[in-house]
Amino acid sequence: MLLIVPADPMRPRRADEHFAAEAAAAREAGVEVAVIDHDALAGGGDPDQAVARVPASTDAVYRGWMLPAAGYGAMAAALGRREVSLRTGADDYRTAHELPGWYAALESVTPETVWTAGDAREDFDRACERLGGGAAVLRDYTKSAKHHWHEAAYVPDLTDGEAAWRVASRLRELRGGDFAGGFVVRRFERLTGTEVRTWWVAGECRLTGAHPDTPGAVCVPDLTAVTPLVAALGLPFVTVDLALREDGEWRVVELGDGQVSDRPAEISAETLVAALLAG
Template sequence: MLRPRRPDEHFAAEAAAAREAGWTVALVDHDGLAAGAADAAVARVPAGDGAVYRGWMLGADRYAAMARALAGRGVTLRTGPEQYRRAHELPGWAAQLAGFTPDTTWTSGADRAAFDEARAALGEGPAVLRDWTKSMKHYWDEAVYVPQLGDAAAAWRVASRLRELRGDEFTGGFVLRRFERFTGAEVRTWWVRGECRLVSAHPDSPDELPPAGPDLAAITPVIAGLGLPFVTVDLALRADGVWRVIEVGDGQVSDRPVSTTAEVFVAAVGDRILT
């Protein structure tokens, strides 16, 4: 915000690496996008070309507004608004990944009746809770972990706390996922047009580099079948030795772990993402 002609420090290394690789790099004003001023926010983007957004997370509606503003300048985002929403919001991908990810139910909205219906559909046992885009993992005991789905009052207390903590950023509805026990850190995989281009550590554990696995053979056709141009898929090894999908996200707003250099990242995804 204080240096509007320079990329945010968090993304500066990627901007430099992209320029070095021959990409045209233009700045958008994220604060302006978040505030609903999309036309002004994209005013520095050169007219008439394809583009990939790389920056902080945007709500799906704000992303759509950015896409419209860019289209007015003759610029087409390689990830369209509907594709962004499907990658960014859990209902866009969870059903297709059934069998590879913990059993999941969700609501539209935050009312108690819908929550209880989703809770009952998942059955008994422990679960974890989030909304369509984000959990409050740093509030595990009070806003994430549901020890027993059959305890309606206790489960609703967790849901109410999640709703309170998310505030105006609460998105879509509640998501309940069956609790599974995992070993080791998560792995972040980066996919361009259904092909895994990079396996990295997860940003939350950047020093815990991925093992020789995971074996992606079974999941590759499923990810390709999503039809999404640029996504991340986070995986973790379940206690029984089975790799499980924890999260799918739009690659444009997925964080890069510091243990993966900007140059490696750009080289991995850049030769296909804009072609």
């Protein structure tokens, strides 16, 4: 396995500080590590130049900052020209990274959801009508603005079109150039406790830990209903965030690509690298 991480912007031959522990753990385990220029990829720079320090490999895994699906695709293509095969190809990354890619497979274990293509008001209104009345949570294809809960995430009643659009407009404003795909409208479900982040390699849950937003809060979810659904997606490396609904059922809050999911402090860099090697 080859581990690819972002370079430190000030010391471009070294790993970015946020991923330095994982790079060190990989080297200790005998895994080669290469760095890329993430800022160039994210900013529309030359992808071939951005990956120029990466050697050929038949099994490469990226652990780094989030990239839009198009940016990841450009990186994968540039790496391919260097005879580097990413374990997670561009199509698999989009499936995991954008909610419309994974929703159908996990529909039975996640809140009812509709979405738009783009940010037009009329499309948003139609999406709200399809979901019906009641409370909802808004996001785009890749991320919410949950830290601005009442102004840019939570809609108390979808039948109040003007109020819903104010929340959607604020979400769009906050996401700015990072707004991805369109508006996603999710049925609000009352959850208890905190989220748990699970890590899956080759369809098998390898690690369970706290969600990065709630460090230290760890419990073991019941994955009976979730496991066959995640395995059926056939994705190489993903995270699944879960929370307990007030009726006692575990619900999927989010599925994401494991390469760009933040690692909580409770999971060591050595443990994560070992899980990737085992997969």
